Amino acid sequence: MAAKSEETRKKILEAALQLFRERGFAESTMRDIAQEAKVATGLAYYYFPKKEDLVMAFYVKVNAEIRPKVEAALASHGKLEQKIRALVYVKFDYFGPDRKFLGALSGYSADPGHRLSPFSKETKEIREEGIAQFRTALERSELKVPEDLVEAMPKILWMYQMGMVLFWIYDRSEGQRRTQLLLDKSLGIVVLLLKASSLPLMRPVRKLILDLVDVIAGEQSAVY
Amino acid sequence: MAAKSEETRKKILEAALQLFRERGFAESTMRDIAQEAKVATGLAYYYFPKKEDLVMAFYVKVNAEIRPKVEAALASHGKLEQKIRALVYVKFDYFGPDRKFLGALSGYSADPGHRLSPFSKETKEIREEGIAQFRTALERSELKVPEDLVEAMPKILWMYQMGMVLFWIYDRSEGQRRTQLLLDKSLGIVVLLLKASSLPLMRPVRKLILDLVDVIAGEQSAVY
DNA sequence: GTCTATATCGGGATAGAC
DNA sequence: GTCTATCCCGATATAGAC
Numbered sequence: 001m002a003a004k005s006e007e008t009r010k011k012i013l014e015a016a017l018q019l020f021r022e023r024g025f026a027e028s029t030m031r032d033i034a035q036e037a038k039v040a041t042g043l044a045y046y047y048f049p050k051k052e053d054l055v056m057a058f059y060v061k062v063n064a065e066i067r068p069k070v071e072a073a074l075a076s077h078g079k080l081e082q083k084i085r086a087l088v089y090v091k092f093d094y095f096g097p098d099r100k101f102l103g104a105l106s107g108y109s110a111d112p113g114h115r116l117s118p119f120s121k122e123t124k125e126i127r128e129e130g131i132a133q134f135r136t137a138l139e140r141s142e143l144k145v146p147e148d149l150v151e152a153m154p155k156i157l158w159m160y161q162m163g164m165v166l167f168w169i170y171d172r173s174e175g176q177r178r179t180q181l182l183l184d185k186s187l188g189i190v191v192l193l194l195k196a197s198s199l200p201l202m203r204p205v206r207k208l209i210l211d212l213v214d215v216i217a218g219e220q221s222a223v224y
Numbered sequence: 225m226a227a228k229s230e231e232t233r234k235k236i237l238e239a240a241l242q243l244f245r246e247r248g249f250a251e252s253t254m255r256d257i258a259q260e261a262k263v264a265t266g267l268a269y270y271y272f273p274k275k276e277d278l279v280m281a282f283y284v285k286v287n288a289e290i291r292p293k294v295e296a297a298l299a300s301h302g303k304l305e306q307k308i309r310a311l312v313y314v315k316f317d318y319f320g321p322d323r324k325f326l327g328a329l330s331g332y333s334a335d336p337g338h339r340l341s342p343f344s345k346e347t348k349e350i351r352e353e354g355i356a357q358f359r360t361a362l363e364r365s366e367l368k369v370p371e372d373l374v375e376a377m378p379k380i381l382w383m384y385q386m387g388m389v390l391f392w393i394y395d396r397s398e399g400q401r402r403t404q405l406l407l408d409k410s411l412g413i414v415v416l417l418l419k420a421s422s423l424p425l426m427r428p429v430r431k432l433i434l435d436l437v438d439v440i441a442g443e444q445s446a447v448y
Numbered sequence: 449g450t451c452t453a454t455a456t457c458g459g460g461a462t463a464g465a466c
Numbered sequence: 467g468t469c470t471a472t473c474c475c476g477a478t479a480t481a482g483a484c
Contacts (some may be wrong), residue, residue, distance in 0.1 A: 004467085005467075008467080008468090039468075039469085040468065040469045040470070041469090041470090042468075042469060042470075042471095043467075043468055043469070046467070046468075
């Protein structure tokens with residue numbers, strides 16, 4: 001029975017997240033975290049050998065908590081555009097209080113070699129789940145995705161989402177209006193392009209795009 | 225006559241850059257740097273109050289050193305595509321030995337609020353110069369840029385370059401072949417799109433794109 | 449103004465007692 | 467599993483020599 005242990009672990013993680021939210025990642029020391037959780041510093045290290053491990057735990061927690069919200073978003077009626085928008089807004093809503101914290105993390109985002117990067121090996125499972133959300137959105141949409149794009153299109157949409165989230169993180173306009181604007185103006189184009197890409201006429205263009213996706217998310221990459 | 229002082233400053237900066245190259249940014253301590261430059265730690269701080277200041281000095285140095293190479297690239301005959309490629313390759317060639325170092329810096333790249341970000345206020349001058357390179361490339365090209373795109377197009381190309389450089393930084397394939405592939409495959413599309421955008425037919429699309437650029441590089445943003 | 453030597457503060461991480 | 471005490475090291479400040 002690991003109930004007690006689970007309890008302590010949770011207590012520490014929660015204290016960490018609270019501090020991360022309040023002050024940001026770098027500004028929260030392991031000492032502070034332990035103190036906030038009312039345990040000894042060493043104990044925090046017992047459960048989370050590195051400060052980064054707290055972040056990984058955060059990722060996993062987020063993923064679990066967000067799942068039902070995503071499912072609700074996907075279950076909604078509405079066209080593909082609405083579904084994509086809903087998926088993105090689930091993240092904005094959920095991460096609302098964590099913008100500052102995410103800002104600190106996004107430093108790692110560019111480096112696929114870093115454990116905490118959304119493109120790393122270590123976050124692969126979470127990433128796959130994120131991509132799957134868009135796969136589902138496409139499947140439940142009015143769009144007939146041509147066979148050769150079935151694999152790539154969810155990845156492209158996931159990347160699009162990541163871009164939006166990154167922009168949102170650093171969007172200092174009140175209520176992140178600029179991000180909303182960007183989403184409004186770009187989403188239409190994106191969906192239009194997806195639709196256009198399905199025309200038989202577009203086959204050569206599709207080939208080009210697929211090549212690009214292959215290079216970016218290619219075998220040798222840390223991304224896949 | 226500040227010759228002596230200049231000398232010392234240069235010595236420290238050079239030592240720093242050497243260590244940054246060899247071990248990376250975080251791994252080089254001010255102690256190490258001072259030692260490498262054969263001066264006391266305090267002196268390094270006298271010239272560069274924060275470690276970041278060494279990086280800003282690096283940016284400025286790079287900018288000066290790269291200028292003649294850029295001019296050579298722009299003077300070359302060849303079509304727009306060749307000119308863009310040449311501009312990007314100037315950076316790859318120059319930064320070749322600094323890939324690891326740049327990797328550490330690119331952590332800041334996403335945050336426009338950070339001094340060292342290529343999108344920050346503090347790096348504005350350098351950024352403007354980078355954008356101007358593409359403006360010149362366009363002016364000297366066969367492409368007739370429609371009036372309403374004159375401002376945005378160099379910015380778009382600069383962003384494209386930044387993307388390539390970022391990809392290159394983390395490209396672990398030997399000789400960064402994957403980046404070359406990506407450049408080969410994407411550059412053609414980019415130029416094609418630029419050309420297509422000039423057709424009068426495309427006016428509504430242009431409007432959309434300009435709106436997007438406005439939002440991304442908008443007034444409220446840290447970027448402009 | 450230029451430089452050295454030394455001190456301080458704080459944070460991640462660990463060893464070992466209970 | 468949990469705690470206390472401590473280590474190690476980095477950034478940075480400062481006192482004061484030249």
